[in-house]
Amino acid sequence: MRYDDHPPTIKANIPTGSAGENAAGELVVRPGSVVHLDCIFYRKLGNPRWTWKKINNLTRSHPFGWALAREERLWRFRVSIFSIQARDEGEFTCTTPRGQTNSIRIVVQTIQCPLPPVIESPLIAVIEGNHAGQKAVYSCLDGFRLIGSNFSECLTSGAWSENKQPFCELxxxxxxxxxxxxxxxxxxxxxxxxxxxxxxxxxxxxxLIGPTNATCQSSMNWFPSPPSCQVVECAELLPPLNGRIKESGSNHFVGDVVKFSCNRNFQLLGQSEISCMENGTWSFSAPQCQMFCSNPTSPASGYKIVPQKANYEVGANIQVLCDSGLKLQGRKWLTCQQDGSWSASIGICMNNF
Incomplete structure (x- = not known):
């Protein structure tokens, strides 16, 4: 059987305006639309023919011929109806060179959808109209979110694409x-x-571990996600060299107090007590234990030491002075050494004669 022994296929294209098929199978077109009717037929087998029967006595001619686009001109024999009007209604028929036919009936009609319900705040609507192809776009005032579709279109069936109007939720x-x-x-x-x-x-x-605040979003969720609370712990302390920590565990939390002491013949340099603060740091640096020299003594009398202290730091210098009329036998200046001893033994104050 030859290709052209079958009735041709007709395809409608609406580049401008709107159209749709009704229950009777008719092409219902909005006035002013542009309609291209293509008779699908292989060009090398000859030229089909377009004819049309008018519903009324008004007539208007329409251009026809093979489509111009490269991908269409071998298969589409087209009749074009520009700015279609009521007088263009009728039955359009394509007939092949071998007499096979197919028809399409066009009805020109202004399709209207029911007017949308009255819009009340906080719902906002931008409505183009209620003719086929026209749209309604919905939104909400700030502080509300839209429940339902934000878009509805008047269809060629005379109904809106969304049968329920959306609403706004606080x-x-x-x-x-x-x-x-x-x-x-x-x-x-x-x-x-x-x-x-x-x-x-x-x-x-x-x-606080994470963000310090969050904002309420349109999704009804807080963003960002909430942080967590982590217990504050101060760093572990080691006992000072030549010293010790009194009653201290390995973990130290806010408010914990640590006490330090030094071994015999060592003195504490720094705070003897420090506490763990809310920011996770210690109130003071850990102290050190330093060797000291005790005040030098001698069974002899008639001298004095400047400055006079019970203990002296390593590196400290003292001066030995004799009372009037006495002369020092020994070193005038002594230095406290790293091992806690003086650089020399204290001298003797003797009569000067």
């Missing part, structure tokens, strides 16, 4: 946050509505 974020640290504290600065802010904090002895 945006409110929850007062509790799923999965949040139970120790986390919340301060809702301006309620829980859209763009409201919550500030996070932790109880004493804990530090």
């Amino acid at each position: 945006i409110q974020c929850p007062y509790d946050m799923d999965g949040a640290d139970p120790r986390l504290e919340f301060d809702f600065l301006n309620g829980v509505g859209y763009q409201a802010m919550v500030k996070f904090s932790c109880p004493p002895g804990y530090q």
